[in-house]
Amino acid sequence: MSESEGAVSAxxxxxxxxxxxxxxxxxNARDAVRALRPSQIREVANAGFxxxxxxxxxxxxxxxxxxxxxxxxxSRALADGATFYTHNLGVASLREALARYVxxxxxxxxxxxxxxxxxxxxxxxxxxxLVVGAGDRVVAVTPLWPNLVEIPKILGAxxxxxxxxxxxxxxxxxxDRLLAALTPSTRMLMINSPNNPTGWTMTRDQQRTVLEHCRxxxxxxxxxxxxxxxxxxxNGKVAPSFLDLxxxxxxxxxxxxxxxxxxxxxxxxxxxxxxxxxMDDLGKLVEYNTSCAPSFVQQAGIVAVEEGxxxxxxxxxxxxxxxxxxxxxxxxxxxxxxxxxxxAMYLFFSLPGASRSLELCKSLVRDAGLGLAPGSxxxxxxxxxxxxxxxxxxxxxDKGVERLRTFLSTRV
Numbered sequence: 001m002s003e004s005e006g007a008v009s010a011x012x013x014x015x016x017x018x019x020x021x022x023x024x025x026x027x028n029a030r031d032a033v034r035a036l037r038p039s040q041i042r043e044v045a046n047a048g049f050x051x052x053x054x055x056x057x058x059x060x061x062x063x064x065x066x067x068x069x070x071x072x073x074x075s076r077a078l079a080d081g082a083t084f085y086t087h088n089l090g091v092a093s094l095r096e097a098l099a100r101y102v103x104x105x106x107x108x109x110x111x112x113x114x115x116x117x118x119x120x121x122x123x124x125x126x127x128x129x130l131v132v133g134a135g136d137r138v139v140a141v142t143p144l145w146p147n148l149v150e151i152p153k154i155l156g157a158x159x160x161x162x163x164x165x166x167x168x169x170x171x172x173x174x175x176d177r178l179l180a181a182l183t184p185s186t187r188m189l190m191i192n193s194p195n196n197p198t199g200w201t202m203t204r205d206q207q208r209t210v211l212e213h214c215r216x217x218x219x220x221x222x223x224x225x226x227x228x229x230x231x232x233x234x235n236g237k238v239a240p241s242f243l244d245l246x247x248x249x250x251x252x253x254x255x256x257x258x259x260x261x262x263x264x265x266x267x268x269x270x271x272x273x274x275x276x277x278x279m280d281d282l283g284k285l286v287e288y289n290t291s292c293a294p295s296f297v298q299q300a301g302i303v304a305v306e307e308g309x310x311x312x313x314x315x316x317x318x319x320x321x322x323x324x325x326x327x328x329x330x331x332x333x334x335x336x337x338x339x340x341x342x343x344a345m346y347l348f349f350s351l352p353g354a355s356r357s358l359e360l361c362k363s364l365v366r367d368a369g370l371g372l373a374p375g376s377x378x379x380x381x382x383x384x385x386x387x388x389x390x391x392x393x394x395x396x397x398d399k400g401v402e403r404l405r406t407f408l409s410t411r412v
Contacts, residue, residue, distance in 0.1 A: 036150050040358050040377035048365045055400045056371040058346065058361075060145075060196060061265040062391035065398045067311050069143065070262060070304050077299035088283040090116025090271070093165045094298045097305045098271050105228075106243035112276045114250045115283075116298060118290040120226050120257030120270035125151055126285050127253045128188070130278055132157045141178065143348070143375065145196045148224060157187070162202055162306035163381040170339035171200035171348070175209060182210075184217045187389035192224035194231060194239050197378050197387040198348045199341020201231065204240040211245050211252070212344045220251045226270075227344040229261040229312055239343050249275045260345070261312045262304040269293055269301050282400065319345055322390045329401040336410060345391045348375065352408060354384050361386060369405040370400055 009084070027033060041058050048054045063072075089095065095111040102109040117123040124147065134139060134156030140149050142161040152159050162178045164171045182189060193202040202210075214221055223242045231239035247251040258272040273281065286292065326347060327340045338349035353360040357374035364370045371388075375382035390397060 010032065013019075032153055032156060036153065037146055039146065040268075041373045043358070044361045044365060044371065044374060047362045048371055051365055051369060054285050054365060054371050055396065057389045057392070057400060058371040058387075060389055061259070062209045062263050062315075062345075063393070063396070064263055064391075066263050067308075068305060069311075070264065070300050073303035074267075074296050074300035077258075077296035082295040082299050083398045084295055086298060087296050088286040088292055089279060090114075090293060091295070091298050091302075094302050094305075101305045102243065102273055105238045105271070106241050109243070109248060109273060112278075112279065113273055115272045115274065115279060116293050116301070117272060117286070118174040118293045119268035120224075120255060120259060121147055122268070122290065123140055123255040123257070123270040123272045124148060124222070124224060125154075126282060126289065127222045127255055127272060127274070128152055128155060128157075128190075129285050130274075130282060131222075132188055132254070136365070137183075137185055138188045138190060139178075139181050139186055140190040141192070141195075143197055143378035144190075144192055145224075146377060146379070148190050148192060149379060152188070152190070161379060161381065163379075164195075164198060166350075166385075170341060171195070171198040173200070173202065173206060175206055178210065179213050182213055182217065182219055183340065186217065186219050188220040188222055189214060190222050190224070192226075194227040194341075194343025195229065196344055197346050197373070197375075197382065197385075199346055201233070201239050201342040204244065207240055207242055207244055211242060218251065220253065221246075223252065225254050225255045226257045226260055228256070228318055229318060230345055231343040232316075232323065233342045248273070249277070251275075253278075258301055262308050262314070263301075264304065267297050267300065267356065269297050300306050305326060308313045315336070319391060322392070322394055323347070325394045326388065326390045326401070330404075331399060333401070333405050333408060336404075345389055347388045347390060348382070348385050349388070350385050351404075354386055354412065356384055357386055364404070364407060368403045370403045372406065 045058055094116055095114045098114045099109050099111040128151045132152050132155050136157040138157050138159045140154040140161050142163050149159055162181050228239045243254050254273040258264040330338045331334050335352040338347055355407050357376045361372050361374040373387040375385035
């Protein structure tokens with residue numbers, strides 16, 4: 001071996017050793033990224049690959065495809081050549097349509113307060129990037145879809161959680177505990193209502209109290225309202241929203257998505273309602289993240305907003321019926337403790353073995369062909385529970401219930 005070859009070999013050996021030992025020069029991602037929680041829902045779904053006839057209730061989406069009138073709109077847009085870049089904040093016609101939609105639900109809103117994003121999760125990241133930086137303190141109400149808890153950590157912020165409680169009335173919020181956590185040093189509150197995974201929905205009185213408290217202390221509220229149309233209490237067609245109470249130019253950012261109300265999960269289209277003075281800076285962030293949402297997808301979004309109300313109301317009626325159907329069926333199984341939530345499209349319930357929910361859900365996939373999401377995927381507060389997405393045909397739910405019944409009966 002030549003001297004030069006020996007030097008190269010030694011250098012490669014040194015790099016390999018550094019990588020294996022975790023030395024300072026190993027090719028690792030940032031510590032904040034490496035510390036992020038991997039998705040346990042994906043872990044369970046991956047365990048289902050290759051298992052025949054699995055019933056997948058683990059993901060938060062319907063088993064129905066996007067309705068034809070929306071798909072046809074995208075096809076027409078593509079045929080017409082809508083394949084170019086758009087304004088960072090979205091095409092004007094979609095922003096205007098969304099402004100009218102939000103106005104109808106929550107009061108006067110102009111297009112100047114609306115930005116289009118590449119999915120609801122992209123909107124959540126953008127909202128956090130707008131107002132949170134390294135060292136900031138964030139509070140989140142949990143159990144919660146893990147993305148909301150982990151996003152601030154990517155930015156170097158710390159996250160304190162305030163857990164919902166579970167009892168005879170299902171999932172409830174200890175408002176005094178939340179207010180105590182929202183100290184003057186808090187930069188942002190992240191709250192998801194109706195909530196994924198529990199279906200808990202914040203009341204208007206609770207929102208009013210929290211909004212007034214955050215106003216006093218200058219705390220930003222980022223409200224994930226993706227499930228606002230999937231609301232079953234009374235005859236309301238929308239859940240209570242911070243937009244019902246806050247002016248459009250105070251420290252409230254509402255995030256929404258086309259995924260749930262119009263069954264557009266795979267389209268990756270969302271929006272933000274925020275103070276107008278944020279929009280120029282938001283446009284910069286969009287430019288450096290995705291540039292813009294796809295043009296033809298935005299055209300489909302216009303049709304969804306302007307022509308989709310009848311569809312959405314029908315969908316919510318179906319989900320309401322599916323929720324009641326599944327609650328009733330699960331309540332016939334010994335050891336299952338379940339309550340009907342006010343919103344979203346999930347049941348988050350306890351059952352024997354759920355104290356180790358990830359292990360239980362992997363066993364359910366392997367031994368029963370039943371795919372549920374482990375409660376631990378939503379934080380330590382979710383351990384002891386599992387999540388079941390009921391956005392599907394009742395006959396399929398019945399099949400899943402029988403598989404669960406059989407599985408539990410063999411473990412007694």
